[in-house]
Amino acid sequence: MGYARVAEAALLGSKPAWRLIRTVAVLLGCLAVVAAVSLFVGSAHLAPEAVVRAVTGRAATDSVERVVTLGVRLPRIAVAMLGGGALAVAGVAFQALTRNPLAEPAVLGVSSGAAFGVVVAQVFGLHAGGLAALGLTAFAFAGAIVAAGAVYLIASAQRGLAVPTLLLAGVIVGVFFSAAITVLISLVDVNRLAGVIHWLLGNVAPVSSGALGVFAVLTVLGFFLVASRARELNVLALGDEAAAQLGVRAETLKRVTFVAAALLTATVVAFSGPIGFVGLVVPHMLRAFVGRDTRLLAPVAFVGGAIFLLAADTVARTIVAPAELPVGVITAFCGAPFFIYVLRSRGRPAP
Amino acid sequence: MTGRDAPIAELRAVTFTYPMVSTRPTPFRLADVSLDVRRGELLGVIGPNSAGKTTLIRVLSGVVRATAGDVLLEGRPIDGFSSTEIARRIAVVPQALPLDFPFTVAELVLMGRYPHAPERFFESAEDQQIARETMATTGVLELCDAPLERLSGGERQRAVIARALAQRPRLLVLDEPMAHLDLRHQAETAALLLRLSREHGISIVLVSHDLTLAGELSDRILLLAEGRLVRVGPPETVLDADVLERAFGCPVIVERPDPTGRPTVRVAWDGRRTGATGPGGR
Numbered sequence: 123m124g125y126a127r128v129a130e131a132a133l134l135g136s137k138p139a140w141r142l143i144r145t146v147a148v149l150l151g152c153l154a155v156v157a158a159v160s161l162f163v164g165s166a167h168l169a170p171e172a173v174v175r176a177v178t179g180r181a182a183t184d185s186v187e188r189v190v191t192l193g194v195r196l197p198r199i200a201v202a203m204l205g206g207g208a209l210a211v212a213g214v215a216f217q218a219l220t221r222n223p224l225a226e227p228a229v230l231g232v233s234s235g236a237a238f239g240v241v242v243a244q245v246f247g248l249h250a251g252g253l254a255a256l257g258l259t260a261f262a263f264a265g266a267i268v269a270a271g272a273v274y275l276i277a278s279a280q281r282g283l284a285v286p287t288l289l290l291a292g293v294i295v296g297v298f299f300s301a302a303i304t305v306l307i308s309l310v311d312v313n314r315l316a317g318v319i320h321w322l323l324g325n326v327a328p329v330s331s332g333a334l335g336v337f338a339v340l341t342v343l344g345f346f347l348v349a350s351r352a353r354e355l356n357v358l359a360l361g362d363e364a365a366a367q368l369g370v371r372a373e374t375l376k377r378v379t380f381v382a383a384a385l386l387t388a389t390v391v392a393f394s395g396p397i398g399f400v401g402l403v404v405p406h407m408l409r410a411f412v413g414r415d416t417r418l419l420a421p422v423a424f425v426g427g428a429i430f431l432l433a434a435d436t437v438a439r440t441i442v443a444p445a446e447l448p449v450g451v452i453t454a455f456c457g458a459p460f461f462i463y464v465l466r467s468r469g470r471p472a473p
Numbered sequence: 474m475t476g477r478d479a480p481i482a483e484l485r486a487v488t489f490t491y492p493m494v495s496t497r498p499t500p501f502r503l504a505d506v507s508l509d510v511r512r513g514e515l516l517g518v519i520g521p522n523s524a525g526k527t528t529l530i531r532v533l534s535g536v537v538r539a540t541a542g543d544v545l546l547e548g549r550p551i552d553g554f555s556s557t558e559i560a561r562r563i564a565v566v567p568q569a570l571p572l573d574f575p576f577t578v579a580e581l582v583l584m585g586r587y588p589h590a591p592e593r594f595f596e597s598a599e600d601q602q603i604a605r606e607t608m609a610t611t612g613v614l615e616l617c618d619a620p621l622e623r624l625s626g627g628e629r630q631r632a633v634i635a636r637a638l639a640q641r642p643r644l645l646v647l648d649e650p651m652a653h654l655d656l657r658h659q660a661e662t663a664a665l666l667l668r669l670s671r672e673h674g675i676s677i678v679l680v681s682h683d684l685t686l687a688g689e690l691s692d693r694i695l696l697l698a699e700g701r702l703v704r705v706g707p708p709e710t711v712l713d714a715d716v717l718e719r720a721f722g723c724p725v726i727v728e729r730p731d732p733t734g735r736p737t738v739r740v741a742w743d744g745r746r747t748g749a750t751g752p753g754g755r
Contacts (some may be wrong), residue, residue, distance in 0.1 A: 138595050221571065353594060357584050359574055360567075366536045367565045369557030369588035384558070414575040417594060 142418050145411060149425040153203070156429055160199050161438040166190045167445045196329035201337065202449070203437040204426035205326060205394045206404070208341045208386040210427025214420050215348045215383035215403020218355040219376060222286055223406065224464055227266075227387040228398030230288070231295030235269020236262040236384075236391035237322060238299040238306075245310050255333035255392065259340060262388035269295050270384050324397030324450025326435045333393065345424055347382035351375055352416035359414075387434040397431070397450045399457020404430050406464060479548030480509035481644045481676045482533055487542035489525075489532055489700075493699040502528040505542070506698040510644060515670045515677045517691030517708070519684055520727070521721050525700040526644070526680045530646050533602060533678070534558040560588035564637035567649040570621065570629060578632045579617040582608055585639025600639075614670075627658030634665065645669065646678040663690055672680060680709035688712050696720055712736040 139294050168187050175181045176191035209227060216225040216232075227233045243261035276291035307318050329337065348355075354375045357365045358428070362372040390397065404427045405419060412418040432455050439446040489503040503525045510516055510533075518526050523625055531537045532544060535551050544551040546562055554562075564585070574581075585607070586600040596604075608614040611631040621629055630650060637645055647666070651659045667690060669675045681687040688708040696703040696711050698720040704711050714727045717738065724741040 176717055221573070223575075319541065330700075350594075353587065353591075355581070356576070359571065359576065360584070361571055363531070363536055364565070364567050367534045367560060367563075367567075368584060369555070369560035369591060371556060413577070415580060 138415065138418060141412070142421060145258070145418070145422050146425055146473075149422065149429065153425055153429050153432070156432050156436070157199055157203070160432055161191065161195055162441050163436065164190070164195060165446070166194075167310040167438065174359075194328050196324060197331070197334060199432060200334055201329055201393060202326045202432040204334075204337050204341045205390045205397065206400055206427035206429070206431025206434075207424040208344060208390045208427070209397060209400035209431070210404035210423040211345050211348055211384040211401075211420055212383045212390075213322065213427075214405045214416060214423050215355075215386070216401065217381050217405060218358060218416055219379050219383065221359060222288055224289060224402065224461065225292075226399065226401035227383070227390075229251075229402065229461070230270065230273050230292035230295070231297075231299065232266045232270045232273070232292075232384060233391055233396035233398065234296040234299035234303075234388050235272075236266040236388040237396045238269075238303050239263065239265025239388070241303050241306050241318070242393055255329070255336045259389055259392040262392040263385055266384040266388040266391070267381070269299060270380060274380075286350060310331060320448055321395045323448040324395040324453065326394045326431070326438075329393055337389060337393050340385060344382045344386035344389065345420070347378060347385075349417075349420040349424075350422050351379060352401070355379065355416045356414075395448070395450065397453055399453045399460065400427055401432055402464070403453070403457050403460050433455070479545070480511050481547060482510040483543075483545040483548070484508045484529075484532070484539075485543040486546065487532060487539045487544060489528055489537065489540050502700050503532065503539075506540075506697075506700075506702045508702065508705065510676055510694060512643070512676055513670065513674045514692045515666065515679060515690055517687035517694040518678060518680045518697065518713075519682070519687050519694060520697035521701075522550055523699075524697040524720075526697055527648060528700075529697065530565060530648055530678070530680065533567050533644075533646060534563050548609050557588040557591055560640055562642055563644045563646060564640040564642035566630075566633050566637050566645070568652065575592060577618050577620050578608065578635075579604065580614055581621060581632055582613075582635045582639050584615070585636040588640060604635075604639050605640070606648065607635040608632075610638060610669075611635040612661075624654050625653070625658075630654060630658065630662060631665070634662075637743045638669070642675065644676045644678065646680075648680045649682060650679070651681065651683060659686070665728060666690060684712060684717070685736075688735045688738065708735055712738055 161177070162168075162170055166186070168190060172187035173191050176185070177185040181188040213226045216227065216230060217223055219225070239261035240258060242265070243258045273288065273291045274297050276294070277288040303318070303322065310341070354365070354370045357368050357370045358372060358375060360368070365372045405423045408419060408422050408426050412422050431449065431453070434456070435449045438449040438452045441447065484506050487503055487506045491502060506525075506529070518529065520526055528537075532539055535544075535554065535556065538552070546554060546559065551559065555574050582604045583596050583600060586603065589600070592596070605614060608617055611634050613628060613631045616624065616628060616632070621632060624632065628657055634647075635648070650662055652660060652667075663686065666677055666679065670677050679687065679690060691708055693706060694708050694711040695705045696716065703720050704716055712727055714725055717725045717727070726741050727738050728737050728739075730737065
């Protein structure tokens with residue numbers, strides 16, 4: 123087939139904007155299907171007609187189907203979609219920033235930093251409801267920035283951010299913050315330790331509508347901060363100096379992206395705990411379809427992440443029904459083998 | 474001189490030192506260098522390691538500011554240009570791409586259009602057309618959807634040059650473009666540079682460790698040593714055994730195969746100097 127024909131297609135035929143719209147449209151279709159499935163299944167065993175009645179507003183105000191569908195399942199679906207999208211975009215941002223396909227909020231220890239922030243906030247009595255959610259996110263954000271900054275400083279002590287150094291630094295920072303969380307909880311209220319460990323695996327839970335609004339606004343803000351700089355992030359792959367020679371202000375770009383990725387991570391951690399590997403699995407799978415262009419990858423990963431986490435959460439709350447697993451367990455079972463696979467496939471010698 | 478008549482780039486008594494990293498005094502990386510890059514010329518830059526060649530490129534392309542002295546583009550101080558304005562005039566071909574650079578040739582080349590419309594999210598049809606033209610110029614159009622990781626060294630080099638040309642620069646700066654190329658690819662790159670200089674009127678600054686090659690291609694050669702300008706002029710005057718020996722600190726043999734040809738330079742391996750008079754001297 124040769125590259126020539128493909129080349130014509132890429133350069134003359136399909137414009138990237140159309141490719142983006144088509145891919146996003148297809149993924150939104152998938153998302154709708156997964157959301158519908160998620161709405162109809164669950165430990166409450168509602169009949170499909172009952173769910174339809176509730177969604178169309180024909181159920182009695184305090185009927186079981188109305189409470190379960192609109193009060194539990196729908197908000198939870200919204201949280202899973204927002205969280206998955208945010209984590210996938212954070213992954214895209216960290217990968218572009220560090221030029222490392224394995225970089226991801228949990229792997230880099232940024233999630234642990236954010237989780238530490240959340241625990242500190244809870245010690246001060248803040249909870250994920252309404253306006254307090256904003257305070258909780260602020261603490262998580264501070265923790266995320268400290269953790270990401272620490273990883274960056276440790277890894278850049280050597281010249282350049284070498285792949286293994288960066289990952290090791292991330293693991294170490296993650297371990298440190300997990301230990302700090304355990305100490306804090308033990309000092310304050312040792313009875314809560316089990317609950318915290320459950321939360322530390324990442325757990326999608328329905329939140330109040332006010333908190334959901336905060337979550338949505340911050341997630342969309344973080345997404346636009348990353349997506350609007352996608353073209354510059356592509357150029358950054360050339361290296362800081364070459365990017366500067368093309369007119370990209372590399373330092374500003376890196377700072378803004380860093381803050382945006384930390385914000386996305388912190389928001390998710392504040393509401394759902396440190397869910398791992400979404401930022402690794404989703405961008406990596408989607409690159410097979412849209413290539414490496416961040417302009418396509420960021421929006422596509424936003425929708426793809428929503429699908430992934432929603433599907434994972436649907437599995438998490440049905441697979442051991444009537445009990446449920448933290449969604450982080452599902453993403454870790456998918457993500458850990460995936461991580462090894464990507465690590466190994468990177469190890470092959472360059473042609 | 475300003476505008477069209479001014480040299481494309483000009484250094485006036487430029488000194489550059491890297492910020493102090495330790496208590497020991499840092500050496501000058503460029504000391505009092507004055508130079509003009511004329512329109513359409515091919516200027517070779519030679520000198521031993523750490524002579525300041527790469528620093529010269531960084532100062533010229535505006536990624537670092539001169540500690541003292543003035544850098545002018547088209548007769549105006551470089552400080553008055555935004556980074557995209559500089560990138561529309563000067564394109565730099567670095568020594569190497571990052572090893573795991575994950576894009577296709579077309580994606581790389583289109584990055585060269587960034588400084589022309591940084592506010593645009595996707596490149597325009599005109600950008601695509603220009604990218605296609607520059608890929609055709611360097612002979613990588615048929616590779617345009619190939620990932621760079623799969624290309625040979627020569628192909629990668631031509632893709633990077635196509636990216637630089639997509640910037641539509643008036644000055645093209647290349648840092649050791651032949652370093653990792655075999656003979657055929659060296660010859661192809663050399664032919665390409667000559668064509669760009671002669672037919673497209675682009676000024677070229679070519680940093681090279683291959684003195685013979687620099688002599689072959691260049692209209693003028695700049696010899697740097699320890700951050701200082703040792704000599705600048707036509708290859709015949711700069712490629713002089715005495716001058717080179719002092720700059721590089723090793724015995725060299727300069728030969729002129731015939732009176733009109735360009736000099737060739739090689740190292741006298743055994744330390745014996747057989748003179749600069751030609752092949753008869755051996």
